[in-house]
Amino acid sequence: MRSNLDVMSSAALRSTTQRTTTPRAGGLRRSLGERLHKVASAAVTPLEPSDVLDLFNPLRRGAELRARIVAVHAETDDAATIELKPGKDWAGHIPGQYIRIGIDVDGRRQWRAYSLTHGPRPDRHISITVKAVPGGVVSQFLVHQAKPGTLVHLEQAAGEFVLDHTHHKLLFVTAGSGITPVIGMLRNLFPVTDSGVLGLDKLDQRSPSLSRGLDIVVVHLAPSEPQTIFRRNLTELHDSGAVTVIPRYDDVHGVFDVATLAELVPDLAERTTYACGPHGLLDALEAHHAERGLELYTEQFRVGAVEAGEGGTLSIAGQTLELDGATTILDAAEEAGVLMPSGCRMGICMGCILPLREGAVRDLRTGDVTVAVPGETPVAGLPVQTCISAAAGACTIEHKERVR
């Protein structure tokens, strides 16, 4: 993937060089394109030319980023992998990253963030693996009802939870669907028997050192064996000797205790740890590793404890709403009919940030209060994540209701 990105950036560099060496041709072409766009705009007003093109090819270059569902593969009873064909402008990803995906459930657009679970594939498709959370609007829909052919909305891949290739001895600690970014990394490193993944020979040619010399242990926690997504892939990787998988099932081994990690992984001290799972596990690991001075990278999957405050009056998009201390600004504003930007709805993806102009909001995960005072805090306001923030007294949030 790294080399892939390098190729891309050098291609971009080349095209800029070309443009600078032949400025007149580029300028002419550009102005011709601009003129055509102007005529097209004048011909289809009040629509935009893109609205018309979307009728015929919503995945074209220059369109808003979308993807079409190509297939839905069941992983377990309540988990499925959604294979997507992204639009032409998809810029690729690094295994471990996630995407924000917007899908219409029951007629309503919902945005969520999911880890990409394949490395880059030769067919340029991407995939996410979703576990149906009880009561989860989007996850239940994606696992049980999503149909191939459906168009979804997309944002480019994001996230810092990616492999640092300077380390060779690695430990992954994953719990439940926390395996998803890690399986993406593993599938990219090793060709598992999945028709969508690059063959070993191709992988070696493109990036010969990618998986060479790596020593990887995966400690994976799940409620039980049948409920483990990617069980087959993990077993195959383990059997082929590519990685060592140490599964811990609650129903067999009891609930995992971080203190026993060193027993499972005797050379723990020599390894760099990547962990992904619920906040309880991550908090425990952070304390555990900090005590021993070990390196740890984490990706949180679920929102932590909710700490309610006193609530207050929220002014947003011309509306005044009375909020209690436990309702998020995002939920309350959507309920009032405001078109809000949103994403993971758990404080990770930063897709819902809006500026707080005045007043106070409370972070429901930590209880931290952010206060904006006109004249003291920046004129543009303090960015707050509306999906995990509740009103803490009167507050004003700037939002012009133009989502894109």
Next chain:
Amino acid sequence: MTVITKKPDSAIAHLTPEDIEELGRELDAIRQSVIDSRGESDARYIRRVIKTQRYLELGSRAVLLASMFPPAWVVGTAGLSVAKILDNMEIGHNILHGQWDWMRDPKIHSTVWEWDSASTAEGWKHSHNELHHTYTNIIGKDNDLGYGIMRVDEDQRWMPSSLLQPLFNFVNMLVFEYGIAAYDLELGRNLRLPKEKRPAEFAENVSKTLKKVRKQALKDYVVHPLLSGPSFLSTVAANLTANVVRNVWSHSVIMCGHFPEGVETYEKASIDPNETRGEWYLRQMLGSANISGSKAMHIMSGNLSHQIEHHLWPDLPSNRYAEVAPKVEALFEKYGLRYHSASMPAQVYSAWHKVVRLSLPNNWLATTKPSNLPSQLKVLWKMTRGSRAERRRLQQQLDLEAAYLA
């Protein structure tokens, strides 16, 4: 018809305040049942209408590239007329009401939608959503009621200039999109004010509207005709025709909504500033009229054929009005109110009849027969040319005659 509260036999005299609040609760329950069941099939409906409209408009404009051939002109013009009507009525009007905001689709949202009309979506939302729907049929407050120029009620003083209102209404019908744009700007009132007294945003709104008018005209009368090459002139004619057809249609549908005989109007002073939800509902119920007809008629009218239901709940998805209409009609019956519904020709006739009747002095039409036409015309002439006292005297005479005839 006169202002409801002045009538001796008021249509709502038999209702107690408790009845009215109970009626409000029953209507709220109907509304809630629709809100609770909004979902995928509704979303699919509006997307399908939008898609159909876009294909129809593109297809029609493509056919019109060869508009110098008469069959292409006819097919293209018909298609474009329907496309423009769909854009304005079932799509634009309803999206701008926020009927589809619940989908959270940033492309189909009242805050971003723009339509094929001279008036800007922003200006229209203010004058229509805020003023007309809040102050429905309140004389002097609701500009939809005669657009602030026409005489729409017996209680408004008759002036000689009232005689011109059928002509005014006819011209307004032909250029309706510009009429709406002017009325969104409150052009009549603002131009009468000295420049420095006009609201600060007036100049800005005028420039936005002019920009919109220019863009619309450029598309229909320059760009599309130029793309048609040798069919330039016939494409101009086709676009002009489609715009006029759309204007006449939308004007007629809107006249049917509040103008037919028997629809109530209200006095500004009679409206309690603390009007309850039930009272507000009641005003909407009696101030609106429906058009009966086929499914196609409902779609082409933007479901304003369900004007009563639309006025009760302007923000419910238009495709659901048909389903709640029988429940609403049953409530009208239960509370002894008149559910005003008739075919399109009947309602259009009724509305025009009212426009003509009110262009004449009160009771003039009622007291006129073919046999006394010459003398009646003489009375009308005197009322038009005479002094205010003369006018008052002749009016009393007409009122007496009418009372005698009754």
